[in-house]
Amino acid sequence: MAAYYYLVASLPALFLDEESPITPAEFMAVCDQWLDADDARDIHCLMDNHPERAQAACIHQWRARETEIRNTAAHLRAAKVRVDAEPFLQPCRELDLYTEKAVAEAMNRPQPLERELGLDQLRWSLLDDLSRFDPFGLPAVIAYALKLKLVERWSALTVEKGRAVVEEYLTKQLTEMAV
Secondary structure, X not given: OOXXXXXXXXXXXXXXXXXXXXXXXXXXXXXXXXXXXXXXXXXXXXXXXXXXXXXOHHHHHHHHHHHHXXXXXXXXXXXXXXXXXXXXXXXOOOOOHHHHHHHHHHHOOOOHHHHHHHHXXXXXXXXXXXXXXXXXEHHXXXXXXXXXXHHHHHHXXXXXXXXXXXXXXXXXXXXXXXX
């Protein structure tokens, strides 16, 4: 397994609640420069929202953890409205108790935005774990890529965009009621 000391050491720090100092395009350009071809391809798959095409074991590990998070959230949401969760679940390994507890804590937060933040804070923590034993290898680069995606997601959430989504939804609902 290759070590990418220079790449990992040169990447700017990311924080979930701050704007990213690097764009996804800049990150991928740096990866193309420093990673071997297979690892660069996996990063592109990840950043282009096609992780299923990637070959790296750590990406498969991450996808399994993400499925655990989503399945646990689906179970909790289904229980709240008293419906069967089974149609909403994806195949996954047995649930990790830490993940199950952390998702439950996040889902118990009073506001939807707070719940999403709690889930993404859990994801951030799990990404730290993903790279813990190989801090300059591909897992660290993968964790950085996924954290960058989280930061970009949160940076895109603005009050104005939220209002626009609500207005669009309400307009659609009113239009359908009028028909």
